[in-house]
Amino acid sequence: MTERLSDETRGPLLQPLFDNGWTMIEDRDAITKTFIFDNFVEAFGWMTKAAIWAEKWNHHPEWRNVYKTVEVVLTTHDVDGLSSLDAKLARKMDSLV
Numbered sequence: 001m002t003e004r005l006s007d008e009t010r011g012p013l014l015q016p017l018f019d020n021g022w023t024m025i026e027d028r029d030a031i032t033k034t035f036i037f038d039n040f041v042e043a044f045g046w047m048t049k050a051a052i053w054a055e056k057w058n059h060h061p062e063w064r065n066v067y068k069t070v071e072v073v074l075t076t077h078d079v080d081g082l083s084s085l086d087a088k089l090a091r092k093m094d095s096l097v
C-alpha cells in the first residue's frame with residue numbers, strides 16, 4: 001500500500017526535485033513543474049513516453065498541454081498527498097526530456 005510521505009522522510013526525496021525545477025503547490029500536498037519544448041510534436045512525444053511509464057507504474061500525472069508547454073502536477077490521490085510514487089515519476093519525467 002502506498003503511504004503519504006511523512007515530514008521526516010520527504011526532505012531527502014523531494015530536495016533533488018526542487019533542485020531540478022519542481023516546486024510545491026501552495027494549497028495542495030503536490031509538486032509541479034512546467035516543461036517547455038521546441039514545438040508541439042516534441043511536447044506530445046515527451047508526454048507519450050511519460051504516459052507509458054505512468055501506465056506501467058499505475059501512477060498518473062495531472063497535466064495540461066498548450067502548444068509546446070506541458071504543465072505537470074504530481075500527487076497521489078489514494079493518499080491525498082505526496083508519496084514515493086510521485087518522486088519516482090518526477091525523476092522519470094526529468095530523465096525523458
Ligand SMILES: C[C@H](O)[C@H](O)[C@H]1CNC2=NC(N)=NC(=O)C2=N1
Nearest residue numbers: 058059060061075076077078079
Ligand atoms: C484504481 C487505480 O489503481 C488507482 O486509481 C491509481 C491510478 N493512478 C493514480 N495516479 C495518481 N497520481 N494517484 C493515485 O492515487 C492513482 N491511483
